[in-house]
Amino acid sequence: MTDKKFLPFSIPYIGDEEISEVIDTLRSGWLTTGPKVKQFENDFQRYLSTKITPVAVNSATAGLHLALEALNIGPGDEVIVPTYTFTATAGVVRYLGAEVVLVDIDPKTLNIDPTVIEGAITPRTRALIPVHFAGLACDMEAIMELAGQHGLKVIEDAAHALPSTRNKKLIGTLKTDATVFSFYANKTMTTGEGGMIIPNNAKIAQRCRLMRLHGINRDVFSRYVSDKPEWYYDVVELGYKYNMTDIAAAIGIHQLRRIKAFHERREVIANRYLKAFSDLPLILPALPTNGDKHAWHLYVIQLKDKVKMSRDTFIEKMKQEGIGCSVHFIPLHLHPYWRNRYGLNKEDYPFAQAAFQRAVSLPLYYRMSDCDVDRVIDTVYKVMA
Ligand SMILES: *Cc1c(COP(=O)(O)O)cnc(C)c1O
Numbered sequence: 001m002t003d004k005k006f007l008p009f010s011i012p013y014i015g016d017e018e019i020s021e022v023i024d025t026l027r028s029g030w031l032t033t034g035p036k037v038k039q040f041e042n043d044f045q046r047y048l049s050t051k052i053t054p055v056a057v058n059s060a061t062a063g064l065h066l067a068l069e070a071l072n073i074g075p076g077d078e079v080i081v082p083t084y085t086f087t088a089t090a091g092v093v094r095y096l097g098a099e100v101v102l103v104d105i106d107p108k109t110l111n112i113d114p115t116v117i118e119g120a121i122t123p124r125t126r127a128l129i130p131v132h133f134a135g136l137a138c139d140m141e142a143i144m145e146l147a148g149q150h151g152l153k154v155i156e157d158a159a160h161a162l163p164s165t166r167n168k169k170l171i172g173t174l175k176t177d178a179t180v181f182s183f184y185a186n187k188t189m190t191t192g193e194g195g196m197i198i199p200n201n202a203k204i205a206q207r208c209r210l211m212r213l214h215g216i217n218r219d220v221f222s223r224y225v226s227d228k229p230e231w232y233y234d235v236v237e238l239g240y241k242y243n244m245t246d247i248a249a250a251i252g253i254h255q256l257r258r259i260k261a262f263h264e265r266r267e268v269i270a271n272r273y274l275k276a277f278s279d280l281p282l283i284l285p286a287l288p289t290n291g292d293k294h295a296w297h298l299y300v301i302q303l304k305d306k307v308k309m310s311r312d313t314f315i316e317k318m319k320q321e322g323i324g325c326s327v328h329f330i331p332l333h334l335h336p337y338w339r340n341r342y343g344l345n346k347e348d349y350p351f352a353q354a355a356f357q358r359a360v361s362l363p364l365y366y367r368m369s370d371c372d373v374d375r376v377i378d379t380v381y382k383v384m385a
Pocket residue numbers: 058059060061062085086088089131157159160181182183184193194195
């Protein structure tokens with residue numbers, strides 16, 4: 001253990017503006033979904049330049065659930081999900097009684113492999129949930145072509161992908177059925193907990209708005225507002241409790257304004273890692289082609305086979321030197337719930353399995369100083385020496 005301060009794997013940046021806006025919200029008397037959520041949604045719409053106003057929710061998990069629900073995914077349906085992701089991507093499919101079909105990844109990008117999707121499609125397949133792993137956009141042209149051929153819905157898990165681009169278009173503006181961003185504390189911007197659904201059309205948007213708050217139909221309410229008392233409302237569906245609070249939105253409004261600065265800093269750090277580690281026996285993250293943006297939510301290195309040290313030992317040594325690391329992801333096929341439900345074997349996912357065994361996520365966030373970055377680089381060299 002060194003005498004230096006421990007460098008955590010991730011710490012969010014919260015500025016004075018976020019703090020003032022939260023205090024303003026607390027003093028306003030309106031804490032739950034209200035004017036700040038409205039503003040956050042409008043700001044987000046302006047940022048993406050979308051026709052439809054996005055729908056703020058209390059997590060990306062809630063957002064993915066609502067998006068699938070709005071697309072009528074239910075019992076008897078199958079949804080294709082990469083195994084190399086967080087459990088939420090697949091969990092939401094099960095919430096609706098549909099079944100998850102896990103597929104392997106492309107070993108270069110660690111994203112879902114469009115060439116294995118085709119083999120996983122059955123007459124029951126209804127949707128695909130590509131995950132833009134670490135912030136590198138998936139091959140959306142191939143995915144959309146397959147979806148078109150087989151009549152499948154596409155819901156992007158964009159928890160890592162703000163701001164990523166594919167063919168110079170921001171994720172969230174491609175013609176998929178819905179895109180969902182996460183504002184969890186360690187993501188590229190945060191509201192503490194939160195998420196945003198980017199629906200492709202007004203019908204999906206309206207359904208998500210209805211279902212995020214108990215299935216209470218505000219349109220019906222406002223239409224009859226003249227002849228109904230103020231306390232009246234209609235519950236028209238069995239909805240959920242997924243609305244974002246104004247406290248969370250107060251943070252989000254200012255985080256969104258910083259997204260460019262956040263991204264520029266992440267890019268600088270990623271480029272420094274890229275340069276510093278090019279001589280080491282490491283597989284470095286794939287870069288976007290033709291000048292697209294990588295959001296750099298994560299910087300995942302993989303220890304090459306010739307490194308005679310396990311991934312676990314590497315992380316333990318980094319920790320002893322005062323650097324926090326993590327692993328993204330423990331593939332879903334290794335978790336008891338998913339493994340047992342579908343009788344999965346690790347041999348069926350060779351690329352996700354290999355990536356998992358060698359993957360280490362290094363610290364990468366706005367608050368890291370140049371000294372912190374130097375320290376991570378020096379420590380990686382020391383640990384690998
Ligand atoms: C973080 C994450 C989620 C879930 O986001 P929440 O906002 O915490 O619900 C979903 N998918 C992926 C890939 C994630 O990393």
